[in-house]
Amino acid sequence: MIFFLVMKEERVTIRRLRLLPALFRKQDVEKITPHAGTFLSRAIKKGLIHRISRGNYINSFLHGFPPVEEIACFLKPPSYVSCEWALNYHGILLQSPTVCTALTLGTSVGRKRNIMYQGITIEFSRIAPALFLGFDRQDECYIATPEKAILDTLYYRKAIPTHDELELDGVDLDSLMEMAKLYPKSIRRLLPELFPKYTLNRIGA
Numbered sequence: 001m002i003f004f005l006v007m008k009e010e011r012v013t014i015r016r017l018r019l020l021p022a023l024f025r026k027q028d029v030e031k032i033t034p035h036a037g038t039f040l041s042r043a044i045k046k047g048l049i050h051r052i053s054r055g056n057y058i059n060s061f062l063h064g065f066p067p068v069e070e071i072a073c074f075l076k077p078p079s080y081v082s083c084e085w086a087l088n089y090h091g092i093l094l095q096s097p098t099v100c101t102a103l104t105l106g107t108s109v110g111r112k113r114n115i116m117y118q119g120i121t122i123e124f125s126r127i128a129p130a131l132f133l134g135f136d137r138q139d140e141c142y143i144a145t146p147e148k149a150i151l152d153t154l155y156y157r158k159a160i161p162t163h164d165e166l167e168l169d170g171v172d173l174d175s176l177m178e179m180a181k182l183y184p185k186s187i188r189r190l191l192p193e194l195f196p197k198y199t200l201n202r203i204g205a
Helices: 002-017 024-032 036-044 068-075 083-090 146-157 172-181
Strands: 023-025 049-052 056-058 079-082 098-105 115-117 120-126 135-136 141-144
Touching: 023 024, 023 068, 024 036, 036 049, 049 068, 049 079, 056 068, 056 172, 068 079, 068 083, 068 098, 068 115, 068 141, 079 135, 079 146, 083 098, 083 141, 083 146, 098 115, 098 146, 098 172, 141 146, 146 172
Parallel strands: 079 141, 098 120
Antiparallel strands: 023 056, 049 056, 079 098, 115 120, 135 141
């Protein structure tokens, strides 16, 4: 009898999981069961779902584990992945980063908000609305274009990896220089170090 009750509970749990997306929040669970807390607790103990952070979960049994970029954009919408992670994603930065930077319009950022996921640190930084552009949708997340990733790296790090770690041949220089006009002069003045043939006058410094 106990066996059949357990099996029935398992079927109910799986049926409810099928109503949830690959990444979901507690509010999503509250729409499909009046006992969201109990459902989540039991599903975690059974290894059917995984908790990312408070109120945020992975539907891992049915969908597996999403890539880091998708997790980052899910946690702090609206946001996009940029800086070193995006540079590596586009094949510009040869060295594999251990930090995935997501830029968001939200104010809930800072080191205390960092999330560890599959050995990678996901960090969140706030970006001004005027600079919240220059990214494309890639599957279930948003990633900065190569040009925007370069500018964001300069803006947040005040430097960029050395030339021997970069492959800059595929960068659209016209797009880069046009977008650079939105950034402070101090950032634009760093660009000739990466692209010597572009003078300060060319980038409006």
